[in-house]
Amino acid sequence: MNSAYDRHVAFPSGLGNSTxxxxxxxxxxxxxxxxxxxxHGPHLPLDTDTRIATAVAHAVRERLDAPVPGEWMVAPPVCYGASGEHEGFPGTVSIGTEALRLLLVEYGRSACGWAPRLAFVNGHGGNLQALAAAVTRLRDEGRDVGWVPCFASGADAHAGHTETSVLLHISPEDVDAAAWSPGNTAPLAELMPAMRSGGVAAVSELGVLGDPTTATAADGERIFAEMVDGCAGRMRRWQPDRNGLLI
Structure with missing residues (x-):
């Protein structure tokens, strides 16, 4: 084998293009x-959460692979989650908490047949219950699995300053600045009673919780770096709590 082929065989970065x-x-x-x-409002793509989780995962892999190239690999994303709070808006496709839980459990059982450790990187808050239940089950079965959130301090709830800024950083061509408009900026705790019964549509006709008009690519770069730093640190320490959340 030539050296270029050897390097390609040894260190592919993605599961989908590996053999x-x-x-x-x-x-x-x-x-x-x-x-x-x-x-995600009138200005962000439907796969915003998936894009953010995927970009964070690839950046984390590069960070973790620095000492030992090829140690980690990024899988194709799980693109559907528990998004029932967004029903009523065209384009939303939710599989619900129970279906997502089952999907993640079976995913973990299969992938752990050849991968010694799995880390789920979550980009959507509605997935938390399914992730915690699935990873707990996998760990109870003796599998080395954990999960991390794409967390940013001070983030607004949905399609506002935070997510719009991150998209301006990682995918600016897909942000429709001409269509953005402030949504409901009340604290999420105040909105939850109405959202529990009527979803996001009950509190925001636009589907926006926050103000995307203040978003900037520079702030997105800062927020994205915080997400990557947080996930990479948790994965390096690898200290799962009782629900498999890496702390």
């Missing part, structure tokens, strides 16, 4: 982005 032959000799640990397909 079974490569994986047989590598036994990489696996990072799985988990997102959603749901409305």
């Amino acid at each position: 079974s032959r490569q994986l047989r000799s590598m036994s990489p640990m696996l990072i799985i982005p988990v997102g959603s397909t749901e409305q």
Whole structure:
């Protein structure tokens, strides 16, 4: 084999473009982005959560691979989640908490047949219950699995300053600045009673909780770096709590 081929065999970065032959000799640990397909106001794409989780996962892999190239690999994302609060807006496709839980459990059981460790990187808050239940079950079965959130301090709730800024940083061509408009900026705790019965549509006709008009790419770069730093730190420490959340 020539040296270029050897390097390609040894260190592919993504599961989707790898071969079974490569994986047989590598036994990489696996990072799985988990997102959603749901409305994000009139200005952001439906796969916003999936894009963010996937971008964070790839950046984390580069960070973790610095000492040992090829140790981690990023899987194709889980693109559908528990998004029932966004029903009523065109484009939302929710599989619900129970279906997502089952999907993640079976995913983990299968992938752990060849990957020694799995880390789910979550980009959608509605997935938390399913992730905690699935990862707890997998760990109870003796599998080395954990999960991390794409967390940013001071973030607004949905399609506002935070997510719009991150998209301006990682995917600016898909942000429709001409269509953005402030949504409901009340604290999420105040909105929850109405949202529990009527979803996001009950508190925001636009489907926006926050103000995207203040978003900037520079702020998105800062927020994205905070997400990557947080996820990478948790994965390096690998200290799962009782629900498999890496702390």
